[in-house]
Amino acid sequence: MGVKPLLGQHHVSAITANASENYRFYTKVLGLRLVKKTVNQDDTSMYHLFYADERGNPGTDLTFFEIPHAGTTYKGNNSISLTSLRVRNDKALTYWKERLEQFEVEHEGIKSKYGRNVLSFQDFEGQRLEFVSDKNNDGVSGGKPWDQSPVPVEFGIIGLGPIHLTVPKSELTAKILTDVMKYREKDSYPSVVEGQPSIRVFETGEGGTGAEVHLEERTDLPRERPGRGSVHHVAFRVETEEEMRKWVTYLKEIRVPNSGFVERYYFRSLYFREPNGILFELATDGPGFEGDEPFEQLGERLALPPYFEDQRAEIEAKIKPLQTKGE
Template sequence: MMVKPLLGIHHVSALTANAKENFHFYTKILGLRLVKKTVNQDDTSVYHLFYADERGNPGTDLTFFEIPHAGKTYPGTNSITATSLRVRDNKALQYWKNRFNQFHVDHDEISLESGRSTLSFRDAEGQRLILVSDEGNEGVSGGKPWDRSPVSPENGVIGLGPVHLTVSRPERTIKVLTDVMGFREKTGYTKEKDNKLVRVFETGEGGTGAEVHVIEEDKVGRERPGRGSVHHVAFRVEDEEELTKWVELLNTKHLPNSGFVERYYFKSLYFREPNGILFELATDGPGFEGDEDFEHLGEKLALPPYFEQQRQEIEARLIPLNTKE
């Protein structure tokens, strides 16, 4: 089965225990736009919040499922251990360091990793995030920050950068990345903080928006996820026709998978790589403007048509969340 190369990272989905505080941090401090306030389609009793660039272009979405009673995360292996967010240049990182100091955001110092300037930080729940400079970057283009963001456009986040996978048996993950998903290996690097070797893989046009960084860790147990952990990473597929080919390919490779899944804002396919990390393949469209116009994205609870008849019941189970502020 011939498939086209994956186009890059589509979105990353993580867990929060508090949608209100989560909304405040990612919109008021990080300056992302909430482009969709909806529900987890597998459990409609909880919110699913999508933060992104001005209109939720593919490759810019950082999403959160709200699990109100989620326990703390116990970091470990066989998990997604960092999500990167792209900024335009090195100068922007100094702006962010100052901003994090102003808002008392836990952060490290600016450092050089894989030839790029980076700034690691954590939200209040311990979500592990990295700002990465796109200065000199070639590859998948970034998005466009929302012009009504509290962060100036020249410093705003323009999309998702490399996703870090920490695994106990890297050869198993790498085999799926390269032999099944078509990633190619680039030059790796050594992390400044703990001296660990990182192997870098890219797809499509490459660059910061199309990389997976694989780190070996066999001295700690499997991560116990909770608030502040990542649920899955999704990779970009051009359209529904191409996604159908990926379903056939995974079946041919005998990789257990969800088959085609309708998510309304995009179409999806889910599977776990051999170390247990959940991967999703998602189409670039149709996008977030099918049920809300551009000017009012994220202001009301949006439900796909197949849940609309349950709106009253769904809204009754959710804690009200004002996203018009």
């Protein structure tokens, strides 16, 4: 069965222990829009928060599951070890350096990595983040920052940049990326850790910052123990539901264990683990987040897919109220 190449990053889902502080940081400091306040469809006792550009365009979503008792993350191997956030140009990086300092967020200064300027920092729980300049990007286009954000539109985050994976055996993951997911191995750049292999760069679709996976092999690290501030999974873009169903058939045919077709209401998905244990999701570009809320009110109330609406009272009783505009 022929499948089309993936289009790039769709979303990254991470873990927070504090939804209200998470909301404050990602909307008030980073200036993202909360486009959907909903619950984890696999465990409705926890929030699932979606931050993105103005309407949650595919490739711009950074999402969080709230697990109040999540422990400390012990960083290491077999992990999605860095999430990068695209900004338009180098001038935007200078703005962000000043803004992080204003909010007393520690950072590593503006540096060059793989021919792009970047600015690494962490959120209040140690979530590993990095702004990346799109100045030299000629690949997949970014999203459109919300014009009501506290961050000026010209400096706003326009989407997810390269996703960084850290694994003990890179060839196993590389084989999945190229042979199964149809990525192209494009290049490599030196590790910052002496004695470790170069970091391999893979791209899909139009390529560029929004369609790259950076694969780092580390033989000196223990397996990561995830907790608050860790990434749960990364999702990659499939254009339509019809194409997603082809992926379901294709993975079955080549005997890659997977979840099969999953209805998420805002998009359609499937999940599988690559050989180093990292959870990958494929997700469709649509329908999007405006099926149950108008554009102007995105993220203002607790949104539940129709198949959970009859459980609203029970669900709302189990979760701690999270004050967002409109409630």
